[in-house]
Amino acid sequence: MTRHRPRPSFGDPPHSRADWQRVLLDLCAPLADGFADDAALYAPGTAYPPRVARLEATVRPLWGLAPLAAGGGRYDGWDRIRRAVAAGTDPEHPDYWGEPGAMDQRLVEASVLGFTLALAPGELWEPLAPAERTRLAGWLRRAARAERVPDNNWHLFPVMAQLGLTSVGEPPEPGVVEPALARVEDYHRGGGWYSDGPDDKPRDYYGPWALHLYTLLYTTLAPDADAEVVARVRERAALFAGEFRHWFAADGAALPFGRSLTYRFAQAAFWGALAHAGVEALPWGVLRGLWARNLRWWLRQPVFAPDGTLSVGYAYPNQFMSEQYNAAGSPYWAFKAFLPLALPAGHPFWACAEEPLPAPDAVHPQPQAGLLVQHGGGHTTALAACTADTWVRNAPAKYGKFTYSTAFGCSVATGPLGAEAAGPDGTLLLSDDGLHWRSRVACASRSVTAERVHARWLPWPDVHVDTWLLPAGPGRHVRVHRLVTPRPLHSVEGGFAVPLDGAGTAAEGPGAWAGCGELDSSVRDVLDVRVAEVMLPDPNGHLLWPRTALPVLRGELAPGTHWLVADVCATVGGDGGRPAPLDWRALPGLPRALRAEPAPDRRGPSV
Structure with a gap:
C-alpha cells in the first residue's frame, strides 16, 4: 500500500537564496525513503521497464540536489542515493538498472549522473568504495x-556523462563530445531557436530546458571546452532569451505548449542556466524575476500526489496529458530549475532584487517557432501554426491548436468519440460522421507576421483548410477559415475554457460566453452561419482544471467552399461583460476576399 505523507508546505512565498534552498528540501522530503514501494513505480506504466523507472526516480532529483551541494547546502539523504547508485550499477545486485544501450531511457538518466559528478563529486563520488566507483564509471x-540515440536532444546525454567522468579524473571516452555538438549544430534555425531534431521539428521547451541548458553546462563544466563553441553557445543563448521571455506572463505562468509538460517548472531552467553560465542576457533582476515568478506560480498549484511526491500531470494530477515515457519519477526533471542554487550568495543573480519584465509589445511574432504571441487582457496568448511530432501522445492538442494561453491553458483529448472528448478548445474540429473528430495536426504551409498567422492544413487528403489568426486587441483575436470539402461535414470550433465550478454561462444565436471569477471567455460567429453554445467537455482533459465550461460554435457544411469567421475573446480581471463589437473587416491581416461587402460566395475568391 502506498504511504500517504504530508504534502510540502512552503509557508511564505520564497524570495531569498535560503528560501529557495528550503523549497528544494521541502520538495525532497517525501523522497526521504525513496518511492515508498514498487507499486508507486509501476503506475503509470511506461515504455521502459520498472527497474529503469526506479533509476529515473532515484537520480532525477539530483538535478536540484547537486546544485544545492555545490552551493554549500546540506541534504541528509545522500547516503540513500549513494547506496541506490552503487546497487544500480552493480550487475550482481538485484536492483541493477541494466545495461545502457541504443535508444535507451538509461541514457537520459546517465546525463544527470554525469552532471552530479561534475557539480557535487564530494557527495556522490568520493564517499564510494573503489569498486563502486569503478562500476559507476564503467x-x-x-x-x-x-x-x-534518437536524432534530437538525446545526442547531448553522452556529453553530460562524459563531463562527469572527466571531472572525477576518469579517462574520457574518445569520439563522444565533438560529433554530438556537431549534430546539435544542425538543429539551429537562427536567432537562438533550436528545433528538437532535424528538419521542421517543433520549437518547444526542449530548446530552452535541454539543447540550450546542456550546451551552456558544457561551457562551464568542460575543462577543455572549445572556445569557438563556447562563444557560439553563449551568443545564441543571449539571443534566445529575448524571444523566450515572451512565453511568460506577468504572474509567472508560462505557455502550456508542446510535449513533456509534466516537467512543470523546468520551464524556468533556462533562466537558471544563463545565470550559472554567467550570461547576462537580460538584466540580472529581470532574469531572476522571470525565474522566481515561474517557480512561485507552480508552488501555488495542486501538483502533488497523495504521498507528497510530484504527480504526473500539469496543474493537477492528470494521466490524459502524459507521455508514454512518463513514470512516477519523471516530473523531477523540473528540478533543473534549481541550478542557480550552485551560485554563491554574492553572485549578481542572488544579490540583485527581482524586477518585472519590461513592458512587452502587444504582439510579438516568432516566425521560427510558428507563433504570434499576444500580451494583454491579463495573460499571454500564442496564436500558433505549428507542426506536431505525431509520435507524441495527443500531438494535435500539444502542437496543433490555434491558441495557447498562460491563464486559460488548453485541453487534450480524453477519448476517441464525441466532440466533448476531443479537446475542442482552441481548435476547429471536423467530422464526417458526427462521432470521430479531426483537428489540425500538421501544416502544409505556414507564415507568421505581426498582423496574422496563416496555415494551410488537410484534415483529410481531399479536404483543404486555410486558417488565418488575426490579433484584435488585448486578449482577443479573429479566426478566419476557408474550407473546401467534397462531402458534408460537421464542425465545432472552441474558444477558451474556464473552470466549471462557480462558472456562469450564456449562449444566444451566434454568440456564447462563460466566466468564472476573474476569467471571461466568449466566442461569436461574425458571419452568423453557426450556432453558439456552452459545451461541458469531458472531465480531466484540461491542463489547468479538471472540469470546464467552453463556449463553442457548431455548424454543418455542405460540399463546396465555405468561409468561417470567429471573434474570440478571453480576459483576466475584466468587468465580466461581453466584449464590445469589433470592426473585424478593418483588421490589417484579413484576407483580401473578406474586406469588401458582401461576404464572398462559395466559388472561392482570391485570398
Whole structure:
C-alpha cells in the first residue's frame, strides 16, 4: 500500500537564496525513503521497464540536489542515493538498472549522473568504495558510447556523462563530445531557436530546458571546452532569451505548449542556466524575476500526489496529458530549475532584487517557432501554426491548436468519440460522421507576421483548410477559415475554457460566453452561419482544471467552399461583460476576399 505523507508546505512565498534552498528540501522530503514501494513505480506504466523507472526516480532529483551541494547546502539523504547508485550499477545486485544501450531511457538518466559528478563529486563520488566507483564509471562510459540515440536532444546525454567522468579524473571516452555538438549544430534555425531534431521539428521547451541548458553546462563544466563553441553557445543563448521571455506572463505562468509538460517548472531552467553560465542576457533582476515568478506560480498549484511526491500531470494530477515515457519519477526533471542554487550568495543573480519584465509589445511574432504571441487582457496568448511530432501522445492538442494561453491553458483529448472528448478548445474540429473528430495536426504551409498567422492544413487528403489568426486587441483575436470539402461535414470550433465550478454561462444565436471569477471567455460567429453554445467537455482533459465550461460554435457544411469567421475573446480581471463589437473587416491581416461587402460566395475568391 502506498504511504500517504504530508504534502510540502512552503509557508511564505520564497524570495531569498535560503528560501529557495528550503523549497528544494521541502520538495525532497517525501523522497526521504525513496518511492515508498514498487507499486508507486509501476503506475503509470511506461515504455521502459520498472527497474529503469526506479533509476529515473532515484537520480532525477539530483538535478536540484547537486546544485544545492555545490552551493554549500546540506541534504541528509545522500547516503540513500549513494547506496541506490552503487546497487544500480552493480550487475550482481538485484536492483541493477541494466545495461545502457541504443535508444535507451538509461541514457537520459546517465546525463544527470554525469552532471552530479561534475557539480557535487564530494557527495556522490568520493564517499564510494573503489569498486563502486569503478562500476559507476564503467556504466557511465558504456552510456557515453551508446551506438544509437534518437536524432534530437538525446545526442547531448553522452556529453553530460562524459563531463562527469572527466571531472572525477576518469579517462574520457574518445569520439563522444565533438560529433554530438556537431549534430546539435544542425538543429539551429537562427536567432537562438533550436528545433528538437532535424528538419521542421517543433520549437518547444526542449530548446530552452535541454539543447540550450546542456550546451551552456558544457561551457562551464568542460575543462577543455572549445572556445569557438563556447562563444557560439553563449551568443545564441543571449539571443534566445529575448524571444523566450515572451512565453511568460506577468504572474509567472508560462505557455502550456508542446510535449513533456509534466516537467512543470523546468520551464524556468533556462533562466537558471544563463545565470550559472554567467550570461547576462537580460538584466540580472529581470532574469531572476522571470525565474522566481515561474517557480512561485507552480508552488501555488495542486501538483502533488497523495504521498507528497510530484504527480504526473500539469496543474493537477492528470494521466490524459502524459507521455508514454512518463513514470512516477519523471516530473523531477523540473528540478533543473534549481541550478542557480550552485551560485554563491554574492553572485549578481542572488544579490540583485527581482524586477518585472519590461513592458512587452502587444504582439510579438516568432516566425521560427510558428507563433504570434499576444500580451494583454491579463495573460499571454500564442496564436500558433505549428507542426506536431505525431509520435507524441495527443500531438494535435500539444502542437496543433490555434491558441495557447498562460491563464486559460488548453485541453487534450480524453477519448476517441464525441466532440466533448476531443479537446475542442482552441481548435476547429471536423467530422464526417458526427462521432470521430479531426483537428489540425500538421501544416502544409505556414507564415507568421505581426498582423496574422496563416496555415494551410488537410484534415483529410481531399479536404483543404486555410486558417488565418488575426490579433484584435488585448486578449482577443479573429479566426478566419476557408474550407473546401467534397462531402458534408460537421464542425465545432472552441474558444477558451474556464473552470466549471462557480462558472456562469450564456449562449444566444451566434454568440456564447462563460466566466468564472476573474476569467471571461466568449466566442461569436461574425458571419452568423453557426450556432453558439456552452459545451461541458469531458472531465480531466484540461491542463489547468479538471472540469470546464467552453463556449463553442457548431455548424454543418455542405460540399463546396465555405468561409468561417470567429471573434474570440478571453480576459483576466475584466468587468465580466461581453466584449464590445469589433470592426473585424478593418483588421490589417484579413484576407483580401473578406474586406469588401458582401461576404464572398462559395466559388472561392482570391485570398
